[in-house]
Amino acid sequence: MIAAEDQVKSTNAQTIGKLVVIAVLMFGFGYALVPLYDKFCEITGLGGRTGDQVAELSENQAVDPNRSVKVHFDSNINSQLPWDFEPAETFMEVKPGQMYETHYVARNRSSVPVVAQAVPSVAPGQAALYFNKTECFCFEEQLLMPGEAKEMPVRFFVDSKLPDKVDLITLSYIIYRNDEATSLASSK
Amino acid sequence: MTATTAHDDHHHAAPKGISRWLTTTNHKEIGTLYLVFSLAMFLVGGAMALVIRAELFAPGLHLVNPEFFNQMTTMHALVMIFGAVMPAFVGLANWMVPLMVGAPDMALPRMNNWSFWILPFAFLILLSTLFMPSGAPASGWTLYPPLSLQGGNSFAFVIFAIHLMGISSIMGAINIIATILNMRAPGMSLLRMPMFVWNWLITAFLLIAVMPVLAGAVTMLLTDRFFGTSFFDAAGGGDPVMYQHIFWFFGHPEVYIMILPAFGIISEIIPTFSRKALFGYTSMVYATASIAFLSFIVWAHHMFTVGMPLGGALFFMYATMIIAVPTGIKVFNWVATMWRGSMTFETPMLFALGFVILFTIGGLSGVMLAIVPTDFQYHDTYFVVAHFHYVLVTGAIFAIMAAVYYWIPKWTGYMYDERLGKIHFWWSTISVNVLFFPQHYLGLAGMPRRIPDYAVQFAEFNLISSIGGFAFGFGQLLFVWIVIKCVRGGKQAEARVWDGARGLEWTVPSPAPLHTFDTPPVVTENTEHSAYLQR
Ligand SMILES: [Cu+2]
Numbered sequence: 001m002i003a004a005e006d007q008v009k010s011t012n013a014q015t016i017g018k019l020v021v022i023a024v025l026m027f028g029f030g031y032a033l034v035p036l037y038d039k040f041c042e043i044t045g046l047g048g049r050t051g052d053q054v055a056e057l058s059e060n061q062a063v064d065p066n067r068s069v070k071v072h073f074d075s076n077i078n079s080q081l082p083w084d085f086e087p088a089e090t091f092m093e094v095k096p097g098q099m100y101e102t103h104y105v106a107r108n109r110s111s112v113p114v115v116a117q118a119v120p121s122v123a124p125g126q127a128a129l130y131f132n133k134t135e136c137f138c139f140e141e142q143l144l145m146p147g148e149a150k151e152m153p154v155r156f157f158v159d160s161k162l163p164d165k166v167d168l169i170t171l172s173y174i175i176y177r178n179d180e181a182t183s184l185a186s187s188k
Numbered sequence: 189m190t191a192t193t194a195h196d197d198h199h200h201a202a203p204k205g206i207s208r209w210l211t212t213t214n215h216k217e218i219g220t221l222y223l224v225f226s227l228a229m230f231l232v233g234g235a236m237a238l239v240i241r242a243e244l245f246a247p248g249l250h251l252v253n254p255e256f257f258n259q260m261t262t263m264h265a266l267v268m269i270f271g272a273v274m275p276a277f278v279g280l281a282n283w284m285v286p287l288m289v290g291a292p293d294m295a296l297p298r299m300n301n302w303s304f305w306i307l308p309f310a311f312l313i314l315l316s317t318l319f320m321p322s323g324a325p326a327s328g329w330t331l332y333p334p335l336s337l338q339g340g341n342s343f344a345f346v347i348f349a350i351h352l353m354g355i356s357s358i359m360g361a362i363n364i365i366a367t368i369l370n371m372r373a374p375g376m377s378l379l380r381m382p383m384f385v386w387n388w389l390i391t392a393f394l395l396i397a398v399m400p401v402l403a404g405a406v407t408m409l410l411t412d413r414f415f416g417t418s419f420f421d422a423a424g425g426g427d428p429v430m431y432q433h434i435f436w437f438f439g440h441p442e443v444y445i446m447i448l449p450a451f452g453i454i455s456e457i458i459p460t461f462s463r464k465a466l467f468g469y470t471s472m473v474y475a476t477a478s479i480a481f482l483s484f485i486v487w488a489h490h491m492f493t494v495g496m497p498l499g500g501a502l503f504f505m506y507a508t509m510i511i512a513v514p515t516g517i518k519v520f521n522w523v524a525t526m527w528r529g530s531m532t533f534e535t536p537m538l539f540a541l542g543f544v545i546l547f548t549i550g551g552l553s554g555v556m557l558a559i560v561p562t563d564f565q566y567h568d569t570y571f572v573v574a575h576f577h578y579v580l581v582t583g584a585i586f587a588i589m590a591a592v593y594y595w596i597p598k599w600t601g602y603m604y605d606e607r608l609g610k611i612h613f614w615w616s617t618i619s620v621n622v623l624f625f626p627q628h629y630l631g632l633a634g635m636p637r638r639i640p641d642y643a644v645q646f647a648e649f650n651l652i653s654s655i656g657g658f659a660f661g662f663g664q665l666l667f668v669w670i671v672i673k674c675v676r677g678g679k680q681a682e683a684r685v686w687d688g689a690r691g692l693e694w695t696v697p698s699p700a701p702l703h704t705f706d707t708p709p710v711v712t713e714n715t716e717h718s719a720y721l722q723r
Contacts, residue, residue, distance in 0.1 A: 026398070
């Protein structure tokens, strides 16, 4: 009887060991979902993430002279950021494969230097993969002195493999205040 | 007797009073603690629901301010899910699983004590946020960022409470799996296990797989809010939608954690009162397993409206609708079990039948919500509220009620008051439909969920719903009274309480003595339990 109980105890210990390992692995899996999700979005264009192809690709692209796609520029400002921020042009007709440049205008309305970060998003999701920015103010933080205004460029091209049914692409930015960098900038 | 020496540690003179309950490692006492705690939380969560229904009684803001209203919807959900439904099922598992598999106790009695006693502290912390200056969480139980991160410092307490609840249920689940896998009586093969045990085994695996994911998700919220990470903060390169993916990767299996044990209970009760073996035992096991598996690949049906590629939406739509197949098999098997049975309608059976009918209504509205284009219409409306209350109140809660009526004579040794039980059933069934059925129409007409005020065209249905809510809520006090009455006394219960009942738990006397199956029973083809499976 005692031997049998000891045996049950040791099998129990083994079972618990395995189950605890599963629990710990699943906790790690929750965190692993973060990079997995990023990769997934990059591959599928989910979440409006734009492709990160580089400029030389555009040279290899045949420009389709008969096709034209409308690009809509949009801007949003987070309520914590005392800036004006809007696109210079709201709409642009573009030919897939060709490089274009436009800019956004930002102005710091406050009396202190402020650093901000813009985050892009492209709609519809299935177009996001084919919308490539080769230069963008969203690639780095932007510092504006009190009252300063700045033209911030975006260079982009729409991949000629863009699905036929897409004829309108919206490029939207939300611009946020970067608290850490702002406090650094104002202490200087 | 060698058995006595081996069991020395739990045969010594038990401490009396409160310390008996604080230090108990007995599965029956811990089961009772879980059930009592769950009942208390059911009443707390119910009181919060009544605040919500009182505010929604008529259009306009009458009783509470919108901020407090939002705290009520959030806390009602957290208390009911983690405080009422889950502990009730764990309590039932503690009481019944060892009795049903012929084990003397749970595999890990001391850990069992911990996993229960963590819970009251977790809920003390959660409920205390109601009295903190920044208030209780008010962003909905899903705690979506960025809204959930814009509250005050009490948020840290909420996260800590959720961590504790998670640890408690993981420990409980480990214990249940170890008990079922290692402690079964000789001769009880896996396919001779009662359905309640089978469903709990699968539920426990779900718990171990997804509670850590929830813990991870809320830890990310915590570090985003207090330690400067930006998992979900777009300004720092994160993505709030990612939270929804991680959350619902936990959240969908979680809804099955709250319904699979209920399926198990119903699969015990219907054969007993039909005096027939369960129809399609093996298919029931496979149906449960496939529901559990599918639950991992359907999460995004909660977030069709965030915008996802057509292919993704279609995948999650079809995967979700496939779940209706194993669920349909279960409903079919329950009906087939009753077919030509000599049925009687005692209270447990009434609740089980109520479950089968009303849960199926909730399942059907679930299929409607799975259809992407219609979901765009119904998303975040009262239709969703009606859907999940049909599956959780008339599903999970009705099954728990059925289980209590079914097994309480075994726990207390007395029969409950059958007349009051029947009144409780009919009162609850009528009022719960008055409460939730109109909410379908509210949702179809476009009333959003989680709002303290609404347009006047929604007034009538809200009025009806609130009347049903108060009737259902106060009706549960009758249940409390029936339980108290049954603990105090009544007609003496026999060992085999129901003449159609089969299974090891009915071979021990009523009330079940503190220690049972110190010498394991031997289950053979000819003993009643397996005979019950094969008849
Ligand atoms: Cu779901």
